[in-house]
Amino acid sequence: MLPRVLAAVTAFAATFALAAGPAEAAPALAPAPEYQKASSPRGSDTAHGFASLAGGTTGGRGGKVVSVRTQADLVKYAGAAEPYIIRIAGAITMEPFGAEVEVTSNKTLIGVGASGELVQGGLQLKSGTHNVIIRNLTIRDSYVEGDWDGKTNDFDGIQMDSVHHVWIDHNRFTHLGDGLVDLRKDSDYITVSYNQFDQHNKAFGIGWTPNVVTKVTIDHNWFRGTKQRNPSADNCAYAHLYNNYLSAQVADGDPVWSYGNWARGKTRMVIENSYYRDVQHPHQADASAELVQRGSILRNTTGRHDAWGKAFEPRSFYSYHLDPAAAVPALVSRFSGPQRTIGVDTSLNVPADYPTVQAAVDAVPVGNDGRITLRIAPGTYREQVRIPVTKPQLALLGTGRDRTKSVIVHNTPAAYGGSSGSATVLIAASDVSVRNLTFVNDFDEAAVELKGEQALAMKTTGDRITFTDTSFKGNQDTLMTDSPKLNVISRVYIRDSYIEGDVDFIYGRATTVIDRSLIKALSRGSTTNNGYVTASSTWSGNPYGFLINRSRVVSDAPPQSYHLGRPWHPGGEPQAIGQALFRDTRLPAAVKDAPWTDMSGFSWKDARFAEYRTYGPGASVTDDRPQMSAADAARHEVGDYLAGQDGWAPHKES
Structure with a gap:
């Protein structure tokens, strides 16, 4: 590891001390500095990327705070008409197996430290749902043995149909029944950041629509031990992928359906400073799509490395911090997934x-x-x-x-x-x-x-x-x-x-x-x-x-x-x-x-x-x-x- 990469990891892990002194007291005690959270998305509780546009994504802000430890309470508050900040403390085992809890508009679901888990089930956002934040959760183990392709059991980690303004951040999705995350049917203004997708076939799919509507930011995610849809993006108006880490792809010899990022249909995709290790077809595009790739690092990759067209310029929509591609494995492996400091x-x-x-x-x-x-x-x-x-x-x-x-x-x-x-x-x-x-x-x-x-x-x-x-x-x-x-x-x-x-x-x-x-x-x-x-x-x-x-x-x-x-x-x-x-x-x-x-x-x-x-x-x-x-x-x-x-x-x- 380069010394400057180690230094970057250390800097991002540091917390900010709050220093204070009384303004009315002796002159030696200076006024306190302004108290603010770190500006980096790693430590921020504010949505960035496309989820921050057109009014932004604030989840349950302004509503009451509740702590839940049972499926019944999660169902009650996640499906309520009013806004809630819902803290999930501990593991909730879903019944029946594969159950999906409906999440309605104006909700924040956040795991407390590394403790929040949904076991053998997931979450569903139905048509019209908007302004939802899902953070710091582990969603796991709804996989049915033998259903590798997810054709029999549609047990997604998070399924979203025709929703808008959703931020999915610092979660881990593993060993589920169908898609880890399915972003479907003209959903828009979405950011998916700092998540871990692992031990799965179909990780993260976007599309299920002929309309070219979806605008999505996908950054600092770790795809490991997955086969396909890392992600696949079908008919996305704008798909911005940066600083993602793809590693240890499932190696089953499939010549087509083992791949990294795929711009399908009429998608305009920009990939920046990502890191691909041991991946077949790391980034590919349909002839009707446009894909711009810049600054990424590829190690032991094979197959398609497509890039054509102009796609779009992400900075014309929002500002963002781009980490060096060489730093991505260390940064993403450290900061993605549930964090002990989030939700507490x-x-x-x-x-x-x-x-x-x-x-x-x-x-x-x-x-x-x-x-x-x-x-x-x-x-x-x-x-x-x-x-x-x-x-x-x-x-x-x-x-x-x-x-x-x-x-x-x-x-x-x-x-x-x-x-x-x-x-x-x-x-x-x-x-x-x-x-x-x-x-x-x-x-x-x-x-x-x-x-x-x-x-x-x-x-x-x-x-x-x-x-x-x-x-x-x-x-x-x-x-x-x-x-x-x-x-x-x-x-x-x-x-x-x-x-x-x-x-x-x-x-x-x-x-x-x-x-x-x-x-x-x-x-x-x-x-x-x-x-x-x-x-x-x-x-x-x-x-x-x-x-x-x-x-x-x-x-x-x-x-x-x-x-x-x-x-x-x-x-x-x-x-x-x-x-x-x-x-x-x-x-x-x-x-x-x-x-x-x-x-x-x-x-x-x-x-x-x-x-x-x-x-x-x-x-x-x-x-x-x-x-x-x-x-x-x-x-x-x-x-x-x-x-x-x-x-x-x-x-x-x-």
Whole structure:
């Protein structure tokens, strides 16, 4: 293998790291780059080629997401009238043998990782069906012994009749009853990419019509251990084949019907940079067809190598990336077929496919068992968002150049529904990650009728929640990290983020680490008391409450006018014994020399408040400033707060 080919394979296999830093923080932390998927079709969830034209192929986007593990559920959702994104997790054995599930319009069928399989059956798209994506599935084993020609049992992997806008990508078709894929009867705007066709006679046929209509892109597919139709294309208006790999053709001595690509009837076919190894008749054309071949590599091929006519120019229809023919065997053998990285994270795009963030949340299935990312485009979303406990494993990702570009904002105070009713966003689910977003509650705290009212930008009650490169903006009670009840421990990790407010603006009983972040204590115009940074209500049985670590507190308030915190006992609960540690954090002159204070009759001295190696104009050592010892500090590292019983360690991730 040439070194440059190996380098190309390595580059295409690499993933992109998401780097972030708070724009409001120290200048050394640069704004985050724009978050986008890789542009290569290998990693893209967007159709390319002919399937991308004339409105494109989006499948079930805009519909609900479902996970299926049974034939009955697959039949139900694949045949529904409304759009669905259907995740197939595990193998589904079809009954009766050879059964074909009907797929209707506006559907995405996608295997989860390498697990999604349809065994002893296949899929059928009937006349008029359109806008369908079929990805990352293995469809196998409907072959009936002795029926090599598929004349007795018409058990196709995918059969399409008079359909349009279909994308078939990263699937494996093997050992089936008739055609692995049959594209028939004037079907149009089709792309077939990165699939594996193997152990079969008739791999991929196109046509069954006298009309010259079909426009099809066929790229980066691997045909191995097949005999014919790799593909055969009959009466295609335009057939663009590039970077395909044909190898190990079935060698049964048939002088005619063992072949590679065949342009039949009036087909106009362009073949580019493909690789043929051990193939009879690698590319051939009828006298009435036109076939242009350029840049391909042929090794140990025999028979027909036809090329005549002008065919067409694919780039006059769409742009595409053409890999070197020498790289095709390595690239296609590595990247074709089902991939472990596809289908494990489903993307829901706001507002392109869902008009609001809440609409995207509503599309997530109850009991969600797969990662779903809500990709939130730049814009201001004035809405309240509720992520219920029944919808875990979500990721909220702002796709703008920095976190200020995607903003979720509302203005509800706690007078209307308490903290849960007030919060602009409420995350009750566990295993939720948030990145590159801003959350705001812009309620006017100076309003006469509700002066000084609580108004949350964010409330969490779930466990294992992370915020990275995120902003929280409000006044009183900006950010509440809580748990479902007093003696239940929930954990939250906040990194490279920005939090602002005045009274108790970081509060609750969840174990919460705020790491490498900027905290702004806003002035309320007082010269003596402008507010409190924290109000922890940690359960007495939990040694870990709030850790503000390697961060910076800033303020525009006058000197000696801010408290670091006070102990919150919700409803007078005596077992809510707040714990808060400011560690390796810079403090402003606004912080009082006696920075902790009592609350609702409870003394701060009974709480678990401390500092460790704080610095800056607001840091000092006095009798009213408990300093944690080095021995205790060794048990109050970030990992100690977050590990729990499951060893959760988000601070070690990129």
